Amino acid sequence: MSIRIAAILATFASPAFADVPRVATDIPPVHGLVARVMDGIGAPDLVVPPAASAHSHDLRPSEAAILDRADVVFWIGSELSPWLEGPVGTLAADAVVVSLLDVDVTALLPFREIEAFGEPDHDHDHDHDHGNDDPHAWLDPANAQAWLGVIAETLASADPDNAAGYRENATAARNEIATATSAASDTLGDTSDIAYVVFHDAYQYFESRFGLSPRGAVTLGDAAAPGPARIAEVQKQLRDSGVDCLLIEPQAISPLVDLVTDGADIKRVEIDPLGVNIPAGPNHYPTLLASLSGSFAACR
Numbered sequence: 001m002s003i004r005i006a007a008i009l010a011t012f013a014s015p016a017f018a019d020v021p022r023v024a025t026d027i028p029p030v031h032g033l034v035a036r037v038m039d040g041i042g043a044p045d046l047v048v049p050p051a052a053s054a055h056s057h058d059l060r061p062s063e064a065a066i067l068d069r070a071d072v073v074f075w076i077g078s079e080l081s082p083w084l085e086g087p088v089g090t091l092a093a094d095a096v097v098v099s100l101l102d103v104d105v106t107a108l109l110p111f112r113e114i115e116a117f118g119e120p121d122h123d124h125d126h127d128h129d130h131g132n133d134d135p136h137a138w139l140d141p142a143n144a145q146a147w148l149g150v151i152a153e154t155l156a157s158a159d160p161d162n163a164a165g166y167r168e169n170a171t172a173a174r175n176e177i178a179t180a181t182s183a184a185s186d187t188l189g190d191t192s193d194i195a196y197v198v199f200h201d202a203y204q205y206f207e208s209r210f211g212l213s214p215r216g217a218v219t220l221g222d223a224a225a226p227g228p229a230r231i232a233e234v235q236k237q238l239r240d241s242g243v244d245c246l247l248i249e250p251q252a253i254s255p256l257v258d259l260v261t262d263g264a265d266i267k268r269v270e271i272d273p274l275g276v277n278i279p280a281g282p283n284h285y286p287t288l289l290a291s292l293s294g295s296f297a298a299c300r
Helices: 005-011 028-037 061-068 082-091 141-158 160-188 204-210 228-241 254-260 284-297
Strands: 023-025 072-075 096-099 197-200 217-219 245-248 267-270
Touching: 023 028, 028 072, 028 141, 028 160, 028 284, 061 082, 072 082, 072 141, 096 141, 141 160, 141 204, 160 204, 160 284, 204 284, 228 254
Parallel strands: 023 072, 072 096, 197 217, 197 245, 245 267
Antiparallel strands: none
């Protein structure tokens, strides 16, 4: 279930919650943004464990309980986590649910036809059954800044006694992200000399914002495991292309990474789009920007 801003505000025409609303979030970056808006007032709960895949996960009873008791749910949406759509719709049926991909302020990018070392991927879209927009929208700091306003206004409507605090926190958080964005640009510097391959194509929001461009991707979709022919192609192209850096997520399967890089003199750099290894809380998102920029810069 997704709700646009006007519908969110209309939902709260009824009397306000007596207490600070119980808030559930899906992934660590969203949790961090909500935690910053609620800082000093309350704290959200995280449904998807940091080390779990956002794309597929078996909901545990403790995680289901978070949704069941939630007054407000903020999540990216079914395009990122199709497995979560049913639990959100049933367990959080009485909650206000905000799908951040669906709010009007979100700037979306369509899935791109990334080149696999010179061979266009004509089947990329077939790996995604939940729309044509790339769901990794939190990786654009401009989206994160815009979402802070949605989060603050939703919580202000749910909890008018603390409305000023939510709005003040959102304003401060926007400034913090602006500072972190500027710092990330300084870390990246001239991006024209950063030649890299990604393990899977998840970073176009960040790349578009900062002027980066991958030379290819090992896997062409979040759920797409490369077959033998693709692995052989990647092995050859990694050896021959001159690209000397592979960006891999913490969740990447090590034997597969070892297999595709066999025979290639290539540096492996870990990149963490979810901030799995970043402490949860109000400082998560600016720290995530610093981590991402550092990973790209390490590919020089």
